[in-house]
Amino acid sequence: MLMGHCLCGAVRYEITSEPLGMAYCHCGECRRATGSAFNTTLFIARDGFRIVAGEEAVGFHESSPGNQRHFCTRCGSPLFKHNPVNPKFMSVRAGTLDSDPGVRPGVHVWVSEKAPWYEIRDDLPQHAQGPPHPPQG
Ligand SMILES: [Zn+2]
Ligand SMILES: [Zn+2]
Known part of the structure; x- marks a missing residue:
């Protein structure tokens, strides 16, 4: 079982299902939501997330219709x-995991919105757009 937590430790979660894949998302929403060049997502x-x-410290921002980005409000x-359009799946911010999920990022998505100051230096497939957050890789 995988576990993870936020920076202050108020929010802790566990993942009981097998990870489906990882991706680097370069979309503008993920860049701003993470404050970084890209979002590494699992x-x-x-139904494997708890x-x-x-839980009372978790808030969310709907960055575009349906895209509910949850964060620690502390x-x-x-x-x-997660997105109600895709109710069976969700993505977890890989940087908050406590241990190795056993999978590795397999794809870059939304490269069309990549930060101009960041250069991709690996050989993984690159997609100009999404879909940004279904299972892949
Ligand atoms: Zn926190
Ligand atoms: Zn994104």
């Missing part, structure tokens, strides 16, 4: 995202 089945502590850590 795709999982939604918040075990700090420390600001981005934690996970």
Whole structure:
């Protein structure tokens, strides 16, 4: 089982299902939501995810229709995202994991919105657009 937590430790979660894949998302929403060049995201089945502590500290921002980005309201850590359009799956911000999920990022998505100051230096497939957050890689 995988576990993870936010920067301040208020929010803790566990993942009981097998990870479905990882991706680097370069879309403008992910860049701003993470404050970084890209978002490294872990795709999982939604029924394998559970918040075990700090549920009252979790807030979300709907960055575009349906895209609910959840974060810790105490420390600001981005934690996970889901979209009611795709109810069986969700994505977890890989930087908040406590241990190795056993999968590796397999694809760059939304490269059309990549930060101009960041250069991709690996050989993974690149997609100009999404879909940004279904299981892939
Ligand atoms: Zn926190
Ligand atoms: Zn994105």
